[in-house]
Amino acid sequence: MTDYAADVKTYDADASDETIMKIVKHLGIALRSRDASLVSCSDPAELNRVKEKWCGKKLGVTGDAADAAVMAVCAAMKADRTKARVTFYYLVAKELGKLDAL
DSSP states (O other): OHHHHHHHHHHHTTHHHHEEEEEEEEHHGGGGTTTTTOOHHHHHHHHHHHIIIIIIIIIIOHHHHHHHHHHHHHHHTTSSSEHHHHHHHHHHHTTOOOGGGG
């Protein structure tokens, strides 16, 4: 958990450990696989999954708003070659103003 929190806090120093833990619980077993624990901004299928499953199903946001949030996070994390899924999801939720909904 501390690794996830440390990574998220490199992008948002005020990130809540409780909110980060909710994302970790949501992702569950997927975090055990290195490949599944990362997000690839260069893979359109991956980004569509994030938009559909995270933005749409979990956060209730679809369409242009979801697209814009995912692209904004890709831009923010551009320098990070290994984009941790927990951090990516946290930043998407923050971008959409949905951290309180977690």
